Amino acid sequence: MRPLPVLGAALLALMLVSVSVGAAQVDLRTILSDHRAMLVVLESRLPRTVAVVLTGAALSVAGVLIQALVRNRFVGPDTSGTAEGAALGLLAVTILWPASPLWLRMIAASAAAMATTALFLAVVRRLPVREVMLVPIAGLVLSGVLGSVVTFVGWQSDLMQYVGTWLMSGEFSGVISGRYELLWFAGIAAALAWFSADRFAILGLGDGVATGLGLSTAAVMRLGLAVVSIVTAMVVTTVGMIPFVGLVVPNLVARIMGDNLRTSLPVVALAGAVLVLACDLAGRLVIRPYEVPAGLILGILGAVLFLWLLHRRPAHG
Amino acid sequence: MIQIDGVSHRIGGAPILHDISTRLPQGKLTALIGPNGAGKSTLLRLVGRLEPLQAGRITVAGHDVATTPTDRLARVMAILGQQTAIASRLRLSELVAFGRWPHHKGRPGSVDRAKVTEALDAFALTPLAGRFLDEVSGGQAQRAHIAMAVAQDTDWLLLDEPLNNLDMAHARALMRRLRAMVDGGRSVGMVVHEINYAAAWADHVIAMKNGRVVAQGPAGSVLTEDLLSDLYDTPIQIGEHRGRPLVLHHC
Known part of the structure; x- marks a missing residue:
């Protein structure tokens, strides 16, 4: 069974379902003659579906990259201080310049995410290599500390509602045409990472091997840092952080395909899109016509998957 | 030739x-050669710009x-440091194939x-080529790393304790392979x-102790x-x- 065509077919099927499911009744067969249905699909259903696919794919790829950067499988963009950094940047720019244009907010979020992720990498560098579990713990601690700073500042400046939508919700119900397009930047950044897939795979082999093969490790680290930060910042600003995708999907794919990223990154992207879309659909269906955030479903499913992965892991891995 | 001039090094303040x-x-x-803590590995890692x-x-x-671009150096020398635990899940064939990366930068040709x-064949890895790095033994992973460095096919090959984890047969096969490379015009450091591997196979020996070179020259004159x-x-x-020479250190 080849994963790429199977996942591709699954994604297409889910996208079709996603376009037809929602509060309004839309029949895809009569859509060309039905203006109202067309409007629903083009303005709401399709943007939402695309937003979910982009988010899932980009976050999963970002997960692979951050795991290669710290050489640890138990971290993701949601447990490395990245999302909290993006929120901190957004808060800062919102408070300092409330009328700031969108592009400036994006730059602030990405730059702050980059700074906090770089801080995480610097912390990880000082940890003993063999203590595998210290890395995710350091990530959780850093995320927790940054998160509490965000909460404190948000509380003091009466911006808690924003903070909630960035860091907690992780849902797509607010997505309509014109309000999700930033996610394309996340998708493009993740896609560009594929062109450096070999470099990230070599970096994952350790500094010694990477340097021996003539790789400039610092340059690859900077590139990975930029991609992870941009992806996370875009997701945080548009739909809020989605937990577990960037942690679980890279692990699942690596178990089956290994770490030759040039062949596995497309599979990672597709698998991430399928997982998040499935969760979003489940969230739309469980209490129709109301919704449960996709992030909530993923939180439950992701935790179960992660525990299973931990349990199934070979002892000498 | 590798020329080392006036190199001093400190790690965390300790010379x-x-x-x-x-x-x-x-x-x-x-x-x-030299006792533990003599600085051999550090010297080799400095040469290999690690x-x-x-x-x-x-x-x-x-x-x-210090000044040559690192990717240029990767086509002049291959260096393999001591392996620490690596969690990477590459197939052995994929790992060895990365040895060619300095030459093709992502577009491998028939050469x-x-x-x-x-290289896979030379280190008896062909039957294991499809296995993942985290699912083979320490010695097999070590051989795969050496095969990667050999596949890099550079004039200089530097290896830090390559015999670690290798059984007698594979250790001897490695030394024989290195000998053949040297006889074919390559240089190995x-x-x-295990001093007898130096005694049996090395042309030139550099003996170090406490961060200093105490003797160097043809194997026969140093050992x-x-x-x-x-x-x-x-x-x-x-x-x-x-x-x-056969060094007897068990009596």
């Missing part, structure tokens, strides 16, 4: 190397290690594939702990009873076996 000047001759198999040079100058075949096949007994602070006798 590791004191003003080392030596050379690894071209077209020879050079063994770095650590930044703090003082002194090192050139590899005329390329200054690259041939070299990878040859390696850190060796003497007095010198080795002093070097390791333990009485050592030397016999002879098939015309090469």
Whole structure:
């Protein structure tokens, strides 16, 4: 069974379902003659579906990259201080310049995410290599500390509602045409990472091997840092952080395909899109016509998957 | 030739190397020997630019290690440090194939594939080629890393304790392979702990202790009873076996 065509077919099927499911009744067969249905699909259903696919794919790829950067499988963009950094940047720019244009907010979020992720990498560098579990713990601690700073500042400046939508919700119900397009930047950044897939795979082999093969490790680290930060910042600003995708999907794919990223990154992207879309659909269906955030479903499913992965892991891995 | 001039090095304030000047001759198999903590690995890592040079100058075949771009150096020398636990899940064939990366930068040609096949074969890895790195034994993973460095196919090959984890048969096969490479015009530098591998296979020996070179020269002139007994602070006798020195340190 080849994963790429199977996942591709699954994604297409889910996208079709996603376009037809929602509060309004839309029949895809009569859509060309039905203006109202067309409007629903083009303005709401399709943007939402695309937003979910982009988010899932980009976050999963970002997960692979951050795991290669710290050489640890138990971290993701949601447990490395990245999302909290993006929120901190957004808060800062919102408070300092409330009328700031969108592009400036994006730059602030990405730059702050980059700074906090770089801080995480610097912390990880000082940890003993063999203590595998210290890395995710350091990530959780850093995320927790940054998160509490965000909460404190948000509380003091009466911006808690924003903070909630960035860091907690992780849902797509607010997505309509014109309000999700930033996610394309996340998708493009993740896609560009594929062109450096070999470099990230070599970096994952350790500094010694990477340097021996003539790789400039610092340059690859900077590139990975930029991609992870941009992806996370875009997701945080548009739909809020989605937990577990960037942690679980890279692990699942690596178990089956290994770490030759040039062949596995497309599979990672597709698998991430399928997982998040499935969760979003489940969230739309469980209490129709109301919704449960996709992030909530993923939180439950992701935790179960992660525990299973931990349990199934070979002892000498 | 690898030329080392006035190299000193400190790690966390502790002096590791004191003003080392030596050379690894071209077209020879050079063994770095000495007790634990002598600075052998550090010196090799400095030559292989795995650590930044703090003082002194090192050139590899005329390329200054401190100023030559790292990808240029990767086509002149291959270096394999001591392996720490790596969690990467690559197939052995994929790992060895990365040895060709400095040459093709992502677009392997038929020459690259041939070299990878040859390296896998040379280290008896062909039957394991499809296995994942985290699912083979330590010795098999070690051989795969060495095969990767050999597939890099550079004039210089530097190995830090490559015999770690290898059983007798594979250790001997590796030494034989390195010998053949040297006889074919390549140059090899390696850190060796089991002194008899140096005695049996090395052309040139550099003996180090406490961050200084205490002796260097052809294997026959360095591997003497007095010198080795002093070097390791333990009485050592030397016999002879098939015309090469045989170090007896078990009695």
